[in-house]
Structure formats: structure tokens, C-alpha cells
Amino acid sequence: MAANPSTSTSLAPTEDRRNMLYQTWHVHAVNGLSSNKILLIHCKSRDDDLGERNLTAGNEFQWKFKTNLFGTTLFWCFMASRSDHVHAKFNVFWDSVDLFYRCNWKNCIWIAKDNGIYLKNIPEGYDEFQFGWERGIGPLANFTIV
Numbered sequence: 001m002a003a004n005p006s007t008s009t010s011l012a013p014t015e016d017r018r019n020m021l022y023q024t025w026h027v028h029a030v031n032g033l034s035s036n037k038i039l040l041i042h043c044k045s046r047d048d049d050l051g052e053r054n055l056t057a058g059n060e061f062q063w064k065f066k067t068n069l070f071g072t073t074l075f076w077c078f079m080a081s082r083s084d085h086v087h088a089k090f091n092v093f094w095d096s097v098d099l100f101y102r103c104n105w106k107n108c109i110w111i112a113k114d115n116g117i118y119l120k121n122i123p124e125g126y127d128e129f130q131f132g133w134e135r136g137i138g139p140l141a142n143f144t145i146v
Contacts, residue, residue, distance in 0.1 A: 001032060004057060006023075007104055012141070016104050019063075023033055023066065023105070023106065023109070024064050024065070024066055024106070025064060025065055025066070025093065025106060025107075026053065026062055026063070026064045026066065026106060026107045026108070027043075027062060027063055027064075027065075027075060027092050027093055027108045027110070028060050028061070028062040028108065028109045028110065029041055029043065029060060029061045029062070029077055029079070029092070029110050029112070029113045030055075030059075030060040030108065030109060031055040031056065031057050031058060031059055031060065031085075031112055032057075032058075032111040032113045032118075033081070033114055034057070035057070035114055036056065036057045037053075037057060037081050037084065038055065038056060038057075038082065038083070039054070039057075039080075039081060039104055039112050040053075040054060040055075040079065040080040040081070040082060040137070041054075041055060041056045041061060041077060041078070041079050041080075042078045043061070043063070043075060043077040043078075043092065044075070044076065044077075045075045045076075046074065046076055048065075048120050050063055054116055059090070064089065064125065067095070070137065071095040071097065072106055073093065073095065074091060074093065074094050074096070074119050075092050075093040075094075076078070076089065076090060076091045076092070077089070077090065077092050077110070078138065079112050079117070079129055080137040080138060081112070081133075081136065082137055084114070084132035084133070085135060085136060085137055086136070086137070087115050087133065087134055087135060087137050087138040088112075088116070088131050088132075088133055089134060089138075090117060090130070091107040091110060092110050092132050093108055096113065099119075101123060102120070102121045102122065102123070102128065103119075103122060104123055105123035109122070112132075113127075115128075115132070115133075116129055116130070116131055116132040117130050117131040117132075117133075118130060124129060125139055141145075
């Protein structure tokens with residue numbers, strides 16, 4: 001007996017897109033690096049520059065926002081570990097049902113670890129590897145550690 005595709009379940013449940021306009025989203029950037037390493041971070045969108053930050057181990061930077069009417073809200077971050085001479089630049093929020101599911105439809109938690117960048121998959125309860133680090137610290141080379 002063949003399975004009926006119309007009755008199969010999806011890993012990412014769908015939410016009513018109209019409700020997404022009123023949803024407040026939270027993005028967290030967490031320093032999960034070892035040995036008290038400082039995470040240098042700069043996050044922004046097309047409209048908002050959230051500034052440069054130094055995060056000590058175990059600390060986070062977070063912000064909240066509502067998506068725009070057109071579903072084009074996009075935030076990205078540049079992160080670097082000067083002590084490891086590595087960096088990464090990546091999107092932290094965009095219109096995607098898969099992302100929304102992993103963020104439990106309200107909290108996107110990005111974690112910088114020694115071997116790369118992870119996104120906490122909240123419904124499934126684990127940190128999901130997303131990106132490896134690139135060598136060099138890039139444009140944050142002049143970043144001042146406070």
C-alpha cells in the first residue's frame with residue numbers, strides 16, 4: 001500500500017502568514033566560545049545598524065523587531081574571534097518557514113562555538129551546525145576590545 005503524500009506530515013508546521021505581521025521576533029547572538037574568548041560582533045539590516053559589540057564567553061546580544069509587510073525583513077551578522085583569527089558573515093533572520101520552525105516562531109538563537117556557528121533548533125532541542133569559521137578576522141581587525 002502506497003503512502004498518500006497529502007496525509008504526510010511536514011517537519012516545519014505552517015503558520016498563518018497574516019499573523020506573522022504582528023509577531024515580535026527576537027534574535028540572540030550568543031558567545032559559546034571556550035576559554036573566555038571574546039566574540040566580536042556587528043549585526044545590521046538594510047535599515048538598522050545595531051552596532052559593534054564585544055561579548056565575553058557565555059554572554060549574548062539580543063534585539064527584537066516586527067517583520068515588514070512584504071516579507072523581506074533581513075538581518076545579518078559579522079562575527080569574529082581575534083584570539084582564533086577566524087570570522088563568519090551570515091544571515092540571522094529572513095523569511096523562511098524552515099527558519100521560523102527552528103526558531104519556534106519567535107526566538108532565533110545563534111551560537112558561536114569554537115568549530116563554527118550554530119542555530120538552536122528549539123522544537124527539536126539541539127544546536128544545529130550552520131557555518132564553519134573562515135580564516136582571518138576580516139573587517140573587524142580594527143575592532144577595539146573593551
